[in-house]
Amino acid sequence: MFKGITSLISKFSNRILDIEDSLPPRGLESLLEYRAINLSSKDLDDFLLKLRSKHLVNHIIVTDLDGIVIGSTDKDLKEGFKSAAMYNYINSEVKDLSIILIESKGWQIIFKNNNKVYFIKANDNLTRIEVQALVNDLENYLKFIK
Amino acid sequence: MSEVIAIVSGKGGVGKTTLTANLGIALSELGHLVLVIDADIAMSNLSLLIGVDNPPITLHDVLLGSSSAADATYEGPKNLKIIPSGLSISNYQRVDVERLVSIVKSLKNEYDYILIDAPAGIDKNVIAAMSASSQILLITEPTAPSVADVFKAKIVAERLNQKVMGVVINKFSGIKGEITEKEIMKMLEVPSYGKIPYAEDIRESFLLKKIKPILIHNSASPSSNSFRDIARKISGKKDEVVKSNTKKGLFSFLRKMFSKNKI
Numbered sequence: 373m374f375k376g377i378t379s380l381i382s383k384f385s386n387r388i389l390d391i392e393d394s395l396p397p398r399g400l401e402s403l404l405e406y407r408a409i410n411l412s413s414k415d416l417d418d419f420l421l422k423l424r425s426k427h428l429v430n431h432i433i434v435t436d437l438d439g440i441v442i443g444s445t446d447k448d449l450k451e452g453f454k455s456a457a458m459y460n461y462i463n464s465e466v467k468d469l470s471i472i473l474i475e476s477k478g479w480q481i482i483f484k485n486n487n488k489v490y491f492i493k494a495n496d497n498l499t500r501i502e503v504q505a506l507v508n509d510l511e512n513y514l515k516f517i518k
Numbered sequence: 519m520s521e522v523i524a525i526v527s528g529k530g531g532v533g534k535t536t537l538t539a540n541l542g543i544a545l546s547e548l549g550h551l552v553l554v555i556d557a558d559i560a561m562s563n564l565s566l567l568i569g570v571d572n573p574p575i576t577l578h579d580v581l582l583g584s585s586s587a588a589d590a591t592y593e594g595p596k597n598l599k600i601i602p603s604g605l606s607i608s609n610y611q612r613v614d615v616e617r618l619v620s621i622v623k624s625l626k627n628e629y630d631y632i633l634i635d636a637p638a639g640i641d642k643n644v645i646a647a648m649s650a651s652s653q654i655l656l657i658t659e660p661t662a663p664s665v666a667d668v669f670k671a672k673i674v675a676e677r678l679n680q681k682v683m684g685v686v687i688n689k690f691s692g693i694k695g696e697i698t699e700k701e702i703m704k705m706l707e708v709p710s711y712g713k714i715p716y717a718e719d720i721r722e723s724f725l726l727k728k729i730k731p732i733l734i735h736n737s738a739s740p741s742s743n744s745f746r747d748i749a750r751k752i753s754g755k756k757d758e759v760v761k762s763n764t765k766k767g768l769f770s771f772l773r774k775m776f777s778k779n780k781i
Binding site: 399400403404406408426427428499500501502505508509 | 616619642645646649662665666669673676677678679697705
């Protein structure tokens, strides 16, 4: 009853005042569809796919220091082995190596963290802050599923 | 340990610098020790608003590692402290903006609040400002382009796992066509910390021979009071943050409908 009266007055006043606030503002409908990406997953590869969407990168490949793939969004597992081999080779030549950036068909970012080699393919060069945020998400997930 | 708040909008000209300066002064008036940092290293102008002209040492020098943060800290009105950014384009291109994170971390024990005036956009300078903060306060105008840009800034904050505390709606006049506070909160999924009215006196304060923040230029104006309200909400001295799921009733609806001033 009370709701009905409110609705009636609302409709009446909207008509009189020419106000329509029940619709989203024009041009912003697509924004309203956006939902924050829920990273929860029991499967590492599925988690990496979600992580890829969250951090707007093309591929995430994680291997151990011997190149054995821990998780990947890329079906070509050779990519992981190659990135670990490349990291180990450059690391043997360059002291205090922190990150390798290769610009080739977008950006390829290779670095070591917590005894793992990360290989990220992205269209743009990520800042250290963005890379760290991605790594934190993955490390937290690995701690959680252990 | 201080609360570090980055003021972020995505779009330029929305009022980030005005909010940073006036919120800093309002928090100082409440007795807090406040530092404002101009992280807009390319297009800095917070120092002009605060009244620190031609500072010899700036954030550029600190980011380059040639000066300490203490050397680049200046006194503003009402005991407010400021680290201004430099105007040099060559220095801007040389600085490592990601060092801002460690610089802010080193200052955390010295202030109650550190406010970071972030640049427009969502590039690496904004990412550094967001990452250096513990919370992000969004600011938007009640227009579609501004809300769209602040939304993108919020998505970047989510990528970085940074907490968005809420939104401030600036240049609000209540005219038909403006996006309402309710709609903005619904879209951004964050509470509102308040609305700052579109006011001539704020514009006037920028046209003075020596620019002054509105809290200094016209301390008793409604605009000044809206900045004070936001400061009280942030400092927890007034628990009136408008939640996005506010309950509606017939009485509030009628009051809104017949109210002349919809602000």
